[in-house]
Structure formats: structure tokens, C-alpha cells
Amino acid sequence: MKDNIIIKIRELTKKYGDFTAVNNLNLEIYEGEVFGLLGPNGAGKTTTLLMLLGLTEPTKGVAEVNGYDATKETLQVKRIVGYLPDHVGFYEDMTGRENLRFIGQLNGLDHYTIEERIERLLERVKLLDVGDKKVGAYSRGMKQRLGIADILMKEPKIIILDEPTLGLDPEGVKEMLDLIMELSKKDNRTILISSHLLHQIQKICDRVGIFVKGNLLAKGPIETLGEKVFSDEPLTLEIEILPLDDRVKKLLNSINGITDIKIIEGKIIIQSHEEVRKDLVKVLSQNDYEIRYLKQRGRELDDIYSRYFAGKE
Ligand code: ATP
Numbered sequence: 001m002k003d004n005i006i007i008k009i010r011e012l013t014k015k016y017g018d019f020t021a022v023n024n025l026n027l028e029i030y031e032g033e034v035f036g037l038l039g040p041n042g043a044g045k046t047t048t049l050l051m052l053l054g055l056t057e058p059t060k061g062v063a064e065v066n067g068y069d070a071t072k073e074t075l076q077v078k079r080i081v082g083y084l085p086d087h088v089g090f091y092e093d094m095t096g097r098e099n100l101r102f103i104g105q106l107n108g109l110d111h112y113t114i115e116e117r118i119e120r121l122l123e124r125v126k127l128l129d130v131g132d133k134k135v136g137a138y139s140r141g142m143k144q145r146l147g148i149a150d151i152l153m154k155e156p157k158i159i160i161l162d163e164p165t166l167g168l169d170p171e172g173v174k175e176m177l178d179l180i181m182e183l184s185k186k187d188n189r190t191i192l193i194s195s196h197l198l199h200q201i202q203k204i205c206d207r208v209g210i211f212v213k214g215n216l217l218a219k220g221p222i223e224t225l226g227e228k229v230f231s232d233e234p235l236t237l238e239i240e241i242l243p244l245d246d247r248v249k250k251l252l253n254s255i256n257g258i259t260d261i262k263i264i265e266g267k268i269i270i271q272s273h274e275e276v277r278k279d280l281v282k283v284l285s286q287n288d289y290e291i292r293y294l295k296q297r298g299r300e301l302d303d304i305y306s307r308y309f310a311g312k313e
Contacts, residue, residue: 004031006158006190007052011061014047021047023214025061034184034191036201039211045194046086048211049160052192053083066157082151086163088143092136096127096146099135100153107154114153121149125179141172148179158190159183165200177204198302210304218304226299233298234259234271240293241268241284251287255279267293 007029014022022044029035037045050056052063054074063070065077090099097118104114122128125145130138138146144164151159164180165173181204183189195201202208202222209219218225241248244266252261252270256279260271270276277296284291297303 005029006031006066007192008064009048009052009061010063012048012051012058012063013060014044014051014056015059020214022051022058025216027209027216027219029190029192031190032184032188033206034180034193034204036198036205036208037192037194037211038196038198038201038208039194040196042213043196043211044214045196045211046162049083049162049192049194052160053077053081079154080157082154082156082159084144084147084151084159084161084164086166088147088150090135090143090146090150093134095132095134096122096138096149097131099146100149103150103153109153117153118149121152124152125149126175139172140167141169141175144168144172144176145179148176148183152183156189158192161191161193163195163197164193165195165197173200180204222304225304230298230303234273235275235299236297237270237272237277237280238293238295238297239268239270239280239291240266242290242292244268247287248284248289251283252280255283 005028007027009025009027012022012025013020025048037048039045047056051058052065052070054070054077057071066080068076070077091102094102100118100121101114104117109117118131119128122131125148127142127145127149130142135143135146161180165176168176177200180191180193184191184204193201193205198208205222207219207221208225210217210225244263248268249261249263252258252268255276257272257274257276258270259273260269262269270280277294281291281294
């Protein structure tokens with residue numbers, strides 16, 4: 001059970017002069033979960049992460065990381081948190097191995113531990129064969145994976161990733177997401193990801209928060225977010241079946257909860273006040289209809305995202 005709160009944010013606020021970058025943020029992150037802080041550019045995601053890391057001071061409020069005050073106990077927080085910024089800075093004229101060795105030394109690890117971790121981590125992030133190549137010659141995807149190896153050198157309990165998939169090609173995105181999943185599911189680390197690439201990130205998040213103009217508009221698992229946002233609106237289902245005959249409307253009308261049925265361009269559009277997909281599939285298949293396509297509209301993260309943004313932009 002993921003019920004142990006590891007990051008606790010209370011009324012966290014950051015102002016730059018009159019401008020509020022983060023407004024009264026309240027959020028808990030549970031141990032072992034992958035949490036996605038999703039929002040457009042300028043929403044205040046990076047500012048939030050920097051406050052969690054003690055790299056910028058809040059104007060108001062508190063962030064507690066594993067029980068430590070992120071502003072006052074920065075060293076303790078640094079010890080348990082690995083941070084991958086959106087632009088990773090490596091020494092380009094040093095090799096991947098040399099960069100990791102340097103990080104190990106900065107973290108005060110002994111020689112044996114450093115060398116053992118370098119080999120294990122290079123293998124883990126699939127860079128073993130290029131470990132002795134200069135980082136300047138690495139692709140963005142390779143640099144990002146080296147960034148993961150870099151933060152794993154100190155075996156952090158919590159990993160904070162700022163736009164980890166930005167600028168990666170599809171293969172690079174997949175490798176990165178697989179790696180992040182592994183860090184969560186295999187290692188049981190807590191992962192906080194900030195991103196504006198919701199399609200990519202939502203796949204691996206246990207919960208997400210929608211962040212717009214410094215405000216957290218909604219948080220929770222993606223499925224329940226949909227319920228929260230659209231609770232007052234009917235559900236819309238789009239179906240294609242064969243054969244599309246006169247009898248089908250009558251059959252669908254017999255299903256409890258359906259409030260409207262329309263046939264538009266060969267598609268049946270159904271509105272209901274409750275979930276009817278299970279009953280619908282049952283009735284149609286019992287009556288020998290072939291379902292070619294079935295989609296519930298208006299409950300995707302995309303819909304949530306555009307809904308929130310449309311009202312707030
Ligand atoms: P991005 O992905 O573009 O970085 P973000 O959600 O991470 O977006 P932040 O970088 O946190 O957003 O920025 C939030 C807002 O605060 C932006 O409008 C930005 O211009 C402003 N801001 C950030 N840092 C400063 C600063 N040092 N001084 C003044 N304004 C700042």
C-alpha cells in the first residue's frame with residue numbers, strides 16, 4: 001500500500017515581485033509512487049521542484065521531504081533526493097565513466113563503491129559500451145540516461161525529474177519511460193516528474209496533478225480525475241457495429257442509464273448518466289452484433305487538460 005507520505009507540501013507559495021509563480025500549493029506525495037506534475041510552460045513546475053530541493057526559498061509555506069524542511073535542512077534533503085534538471089550539465093570533454101566518477105567523489109563515496117556503482121549503473125542505463133566515450137559525443141537520449149545513472153550514484157530514495165523526455169526521439173522516450181518505471185517498480189523509489197508532455201508521462205504515473213498558472217487545479221489517478229472534472233456531464237460513447245439495422249436502437253434503449261441515442265455517419269452516439277459499456281457489450285454480443293469500434297469520449301487526460309486550460313489560459 002502506498003500510504004506513507006514522503007513529500008508534504010503546505011501552502012507553498014513563490015512570488016517574484018507582484019507575480020505569483022506558485023500559489024498556495026498543497027500536495028502529498030506517497031512513498032513509492034510516480035507522481036506527474038503536468039502543466040504548460042510557465043505553470044510553475046520548475047519553481048515548485050526548486051523549492052522542494054531547497055534551491056529557491058518559498059515566499060510562504062513549507063515543503064517537507066522525508067520529514068526534513070526543504071528550506072532549512074537542505075543538506076539532509078540533498079542526501080536522499082536525486083534531481084535531473086531539464087538541461088543536464090555534464091563535462092563534455094570527459095567520458096561517461098569519468099563524469100560518474102566525479103559525481104561519486106563529490107558525494108564522498110569510497111573508491112570501491114564508486115567503481116562498482118559505475119559499472120552497474122552504466123549497464124542499467126544501457127551505456128556500458130560507450131562509457132569511455134566523451135559525453136560531448138552523446139545524443140540527448142544518452143545524456144539523459146547518463147543523468148539517471150548520475151543521480152543513482154548516491155542511491156536516492158526520491159527522484160525528481162524535470163521534463164525528462166523533452167527533446168528525445170520516440171525510441172529515446174520509450175527507453176526513458178521504461179527506465180523510470182523500473183526505478184519505481186523494481187527499486188521502489190518515489191518519483192516526481194514535471195512535464196508538459198502529458199501523453200508521454202501519463203502512461204507511467206500513479207497519480208498526476210494538473211498545474212496551471214501557479215495553481216494546482218486537480219490531483220489524483222487519471223481515471224478519478226476524469227470523474228471529478230466531468231461528474232455533472234453525461235458520458236458519451238461512440239460505437240460502430242455490424243449490422244447497423246433498425247432493431248439496434250430498440251435494444252440499446254432497453255439498457256438502463258442511456259439517455260440519448262443518435263446515429264451519425266454510420267456511428268452510434270450514446271449519452272448516459274452512468275457507465276453502460278459492460279451492459280452494452282453484453283446486449284450487443286448476445287444479439288449477434290459485431291462491435292467494430294467503441295470509444296468513451298470526454299474522459300481522457302487530454303479532455304481534462306484542455307478543459308482546465310481552456311478555462312484558465
Ligand atoms: P517551464 O517548463 O517553461 O520551465 P514551468 O512550469 O517549469 O515552465 P517555471 O519555470 O516554474 O515554470 O516558471 C513559472 C513562472 O515564474 C514563469 O512565468 C517564469 O517566467 C517565472 N519565473 C521563474 N523564475 C523566475 C525568476 N527568477 N524571476 C522572475 N520570474 C521567474
